[in-house]
Amino acid sequence: MKPVLSQPPHVDWLTGAFSRTPLLRKTTRLADLPGVFADHSGWQQADPQQIVYDVEMLDTLSGSGELFTGVTHLYPGKVGNEYFMTRGHFHALREQGEVYFGLRGTGLLLLQDEQGEMHLEPVVAGSVHIIPGYTAHRLINTGTEILSALAVWSSTAGHDYAALAGGFAWRVVEENRQVQVREVQNG
Numbered sequence: 001m002k003p004v005l006s007q008p009p010h011v012d013w014l015t016g017a018f019s020r021t022p023l024l025r026k027t028t029r030l031a032d033l034p035g036v037f038a039d040h041s042g043w044q045q046a047d048p049q050q051i052v053y054d055v056e057m058l059d060t061l062s063g064s065g066e067l068f069t070g071v072t073h074l075y076p077g078k079v080g081n082e083y084f085m086t087r088g089h090f091h092a093l094r095e096q097g098e099v100y101f102g103l104r105g106t107g108l109l110l111l112q113d114e115q116g117e118m119h120l121e122p123v124v125a126g127s128v129h130i131i132p133g134y135t136a137h138r139l140i141n142t143g144t145e146i147l148s149a150l151a152v153w154s155s156t157a158g159h160d161y162a163a164l165a166g167g168f169a170w171r172v173v174e175e176n177r178q179v180q181v182r183e184v185q186n187g
């Protein structure tokens with residue numbers, strides 16, 4: 001039998017760039033994130049075309065049992081004093097977890113479960129983040145460089161953005177040149 005060598009995709013661990021492979025790309029701009037940042041007038045005054053994050057995904061099999069792999073590149077920036085972040089989501093299939101691997105930059109992974117329990121994990125090159133099921137997740141770039149993280153998740157997990165339409169319970173802002181976590185006041 002003749003052995004068959006198929007070239008797997010390659011990722012540059014320093015930048016998160018994939019090469020030699022078909023990719024799916026999604027760009028999220030400020031205009032795509034109404035109501036996400038606390039400072040509404042700051043958001044309105046900012047350039048709506050400003051890219052907040054790019055996601056590059058391997059174009060792989062989907063369906064029960066299959067895994068998706070992607071890299072999120074989250075740009076540095078702020079709206080008002082709030083750092084650029086991903087929209088964040090629960091999985092539509094709530095029990096599905098996900099793994100993030102920090103590749104470059106500095107930031108935080110904000111985790112919020114269905115009971116409203118919150119955690120923050122520092123994201124740096126080499127950090128490994130086990131996101132349990134039933135837990136919403138959002139990346140926040142608190143640094144001055146691109147924050148890139150590789151993610152692996154179930155292809156059937158899906159996204160539930162509506163469940164967090166009211167936002168996460170914590171916001172991460174810069175105050176006095178320091179990263180501060182603020183609890184959102186309801187009502």
Ligand SMILES: O=P(O)(O)OC[C@H]1O[C@H](O)[C@H](O)[C@@H](O)[C@@H]1O
Nearest residue numbers: 055070071072086087088089151
């Ligand atoms: O879907 P968002 O909250 O905008 O986050 C952007 C992306 O981040 C990660 O790469 C996740 O694995 C993706 O499933 C998600 O779509």
Ligand SMILES: [Fe+2]
Nearest residue numbers: 091098137153
């Ligand atoms: Fe996810």
